[in-house]
Amino acid sequence: xxxxxxxxxxxxxVNILQxxxxxxxxxxxxxxxxxxREFGFSFFDGKFKRHISFHSFDDYxxxxxxxxxxxxYYSIALYRNPSIxxxxxxxxxxxxxxxxxxxxxxxxxxxxxxxxxxxxxxYQRIKELAINLIENFLEADFGLKSDDYLVSFSGSRxxxxxxxxxTYLGLDQKARRQIVEYVAIGxxxxxxxxxxxxxxxxxxxxxxxxxxLWLKHIDxxxxxxxxxxxxxxxxxxxxxxxxxxVITNVERRAFENMFxxxxxxxxxxxxxxxxxxxxxxxxxxxTVHGGSGFLVKPLSKSSLEKFDPFVHASMPLNSYRxxxxxxxxxxxxxxxxxxSPSDQGKTIEVNSALAYYLVIRGGGNILE
Amino acid sequence: xxxxxxxxxxxxxxxxxxxxxYLKKNSIDLNKIDEKVFQKIESVFKKEYEADxxxxxxxxxxxxxxxxxxxxxxxxxxxQNARERLASAFFSWLSNRTSRxxxxxxxxxxxxxxxxxxxxxxxxxxxxxxxxxxxFFNLCKNTHKIKLVELPILKGxxxxxxxxxxxxxxxxxxxxxxxxxxxxTFLATAIDNEYFERFNKAFKKEDLKVAxxxxxxxxxxxxxxxxxxxxxxxxxxxxxxFTLAAFMRQIGVKKEHVKEFFNKASNFNSQRTxxxxxxxxxxxxxxxxxxxxxxDTLKVAKLCPIQYYCDRYARHPVAVYxxxxxxIDRQ
Numbered sequence: 001x002x003x004x005x006x007x008x009x010x011x012x013x014v015n016i017l018q019x020x021x022x023x024x025x026x027x028x029x030x031x032x033x034x035x036x037r038e039f040g041f042s043f044f045d046g047k048f049k050r051h052i053s054f055h056s057f058d059d060y061x062x063x064x065x066x067x068x069x070x071x072x073y074y075s076i077a078l079y080r081n082p083s084i085x086x087x088x089x090x091x092x093x094x095x096x097x098x099x100x101x102x103x104x105x106x107x108x109x110x111x112x113x114x115x116x117x118x119x120x121x122x123y124q125r126i127k128e129l130a131i132n133l134i135e136n137f138l139e140a141d142f143g144l145k146s147d148d149y150l151v152s153f154s155g156s157r158x159x160x161x162x163x164x165x166x167t168y169l170g171l172d173q174k175a176r177r178q179i180v181e182y183v184a185i186g187x188x189x190x191x192x193x194x195x196x197x198x199x200x201x202x203x204x205x206x207x208x209x210x211x212x213l214w215l216k217h218i219d220x221x222x223x224x225x226x227x228x229x230x231x232x233x234x235x236x237x238x239x240x241x242x243x244x245x246v247i248t249n250v251e252r253r254a255f256e257n258m259f260x261x262x263x264x265x266x267x268x269x270x271x272x273x274x275x276x277x278x279x280x281x282x283x284x285x286x287t288v289h290g291g292s293g294f295l296v297k298p299l300s301k302s303s304l305e306k307f308d309p310f311v312h313a314s315m316p317l318n319s320y321r322x323x324x325x326x327x328x329x330x331x332x333x334x335x336x337x338x339x340s341p342s343d344q345g346k347t348i349e350v351n352s353a354l355a356y357y358l359v360i361r362g363g364g365n366i367l368e
Numbered sequence: 369x370x371x372x373x374x375x376x377x378x379x380x381x382x383x384x385x386x387x388x389x390y391l392k393k394n395s396i397d398l399n400k401i402d403e404k405v406f407q408k409i410e411s412v413f414k415k416e417y418e419a420d421x422x423x424x425x426x427x428x429x430x431x432x433x434x435x436x437x438x439x440x441x442x443x444x445x446x447x448q449n450a451r452e453r454l455a456s457a458f459f460s461w462l463s464n465r466t467s468r469x470x471x472x473x474x475x476x477x478x479x480x481x482x483x484x485x486x487x488x489x490x491x492x493x494x495x496x497x498x499x500x501x502x503x504f505f506n507l508c509k510n511t512h513k514i515k516l517v518e519l520p521i522l523k524g525x526x527x528x529x530x531x532x533x534x535x536x537x538x539x540x541x542x543x544x545x546x547x548x549x550x551x552x553t554f555l556a557t558a559i560d561n562e563y564f565e566r567f568n569k570a571f572k573k574e575d576l577k578v579a580x581x582x583x584x585x586x587x588x589x590x591x592x593x594x595x596x597x598x599x600x601x602x603x604x605x606x607x608x609x610f611t612l613a614a615f616m617r618q619i620g621v622k623k624e625h626v627k628e629f630f631n632k633a634s635n636f637n638s639q640r641t642x643x644x645x646x647x648x649x650x651x652x653x654x655x656x657x658x659x660x661x662x663x664d665t666l667k668v669a670k671l672c673p674i675q676y677y678c679d680r681y682a683r684h685p686v687a688v689y690x691x692x693x694x695x696i697d698r699q
Contacts, residue, residue: 143524205520
């Protein structure tokens with residue numbers, strides 16, 4: 001596409017965003033301690049404005065309607081003076097964020113996914129990992145309740161979870177890194193080489209419990225090629241708690257493999273840079289992700305379980321746009337309308353949310 | 369608590385609330401110190417750990433006096449660069465000793481130590497000491513030894529048996545002492561007494577020297593891999609380049625030599641490389657001298673080629689290298 005055409009398409013996309021913000025500004029999410037947050041905005045011309053703060057929520061909504069940013073962010077951090085330079089802002093604390101990004105959590109280098117084409121089944125898998133993070137780490141281990149965190153669909157490639165609970169606000173980078181290690185790496189085992197018997201689990205909680213329960217409930221076919229591993233599994237299935245497990249020197253190697261496999265299944269590859277960054281800007285809920293046209297949707301745990309971005313994160317618009325369909329990798333359904341790869345080259349009228357998604361992903365052009 | 373118990377506990381844990389109670393009842397003069405006490409303090413700062421106790425724990429006066437003197441030497445503003453290093457040696461010794469001694473105490477004593485010395489209010493459940501994960505986070509800031517990932521955690525609580533509790537209490541002591549040190553250093557005024565002069569002379573940190581002795585065979589596997597990939601003309605990630613340059617800065621390699629590592633990379637750009645290395649060396653921009661990331665950070669970034677850790681104790685590429693170099697020195 002030539003630059004002129006790109007600009008024209010960008011203007012047409014801005015019109016769609018404007019329509020959303022004009023009719024839905026009331027729905028935009030207001031974060032706690034709103035006045036202490038730094039806001040950042042990117043625009044279709046490539047400019048990025050940050051170090052902005054608002055005195056009232058109405059000012060924020062007006063800004064969105066008047067300026068129609070492509071992307072909207074606010075800081076996880078609270079500052080005494082959020083609109084001045086970083087050194088003088090006066091950091092007061094920061095939520096603890098987790099970013100589950102498709103490419104990282106799915107541990108894939110899928111080219112389509114890199115270009116933003118994420119299928120429903122991939123979204124489903126990312127969602128399962130987000131629920132796993134919430135249930136098995138944040139709630140089961142850290143004891144957090146649903147009021148202590150905010151989950152939101154990131155608007156494109158995954159989910160953001162912000163821990164709002166006060167204890168976590170003051171954590172420094174080292175403590176945040178410990179939490180990343182807890183979620184994304186897990187423990188290691190060091191067998192004492194001079195001992196013939198070894199207790200791999202020194203206690204019955206935390207990671208020991210996770211690995212023990214995983215091994216206790218895993219189907220033995222997972223290790224069917226290894227006789228020693230099967231013997232260990234049989235032993236584990238008879239035990240009540242992790243600290244009862246004894247591994248002999250002969251079983252050492254097999255157990256190490258089982259331990260490693262358990263870790264690869266149970267750890268979640270969150271983006272470390274996001275979690276340890278105490279000044280991070282994250283996408284603002286109920287604004288539009290300019291790279292997809294999906295809403296950055298805040299979700300309760302129960303709504304997360306049923307959540308499908310193609311159904312629940314589309315812009316609620318009543319308008320339609322005529323588009324020429326280009327190459328698309330799979331069928332896309334938004335607001336009950338579907339475009340499939342066989343529509344390539346056709347001119348069709350679709351709802352504006354679907355039009356935005358296709359155009360921004362390079363799967364179509366809007367006709368004026 | 370009986371008087372006799374207090375004396376023993378003050379001697380064992382001079383930094384604790386028992387030490388403070390002892391001080392309330394007994395006057396201690398820091399200007400009249402037994403030479404033996406000073407020598408013992410020196411040995412702790414030099415990491416020449418000879419015994420569990422500074423002097424003799426049956427004389428609590430000596431123990432409390434030694435602790436107070438060591439702390440007073442550390443908070444002296446004139447100490448400057450050496451403070452962190454010496455404090456680390458002293459607190460590490462004291463916290464290890466605390467762990468060891470607490471593991472032989474009763475649950476009630478351990479509980480009291482948590483409550484009154486570390487200011488954490490634990491619960492007792494099923495013969496276990498239970499502390500909130502929040503309290504752990506608040507206290508663990510200076511310690512790298514306790515790993516959250518290894519702790520017995522359930523529903524926001526850490527469940528500890530007596531030995532684990534003693535071990536954690538010792539580790540948290542390290543952080544706790546650093547916190548007090550920072551607060552007291554901020555308030556302290558410079559004092560030139562006889563002890564400080566002797567102490568300062570013995571421990572003044574030498575200016576950071578450019579490394580005269582480097583041994584590339586002792587580099588940790590991650591650094592070796594980056595160098596190998598670069599020398600084969602491969603383009604390594606930005607984070608790997610940053611790690612390599614920051615590592616070289618920390619072990620004392622001259623900036624000019626660091627650039628040579630990158631000149632075979634397929635995407636080598638001389639000006640950009642020089643600019644970025646200068647940034648890492650703190651010569652331009654924010655003037656921050658950047659440090660290489662820890663082993664755990666490298667693992668998350670998938671830049672560590674080792675399944676677990678390449679060193680039993682060290683968890684940082686620079687620490688791994690330094691340990692290997694020290695081993696050569698000893699040989």
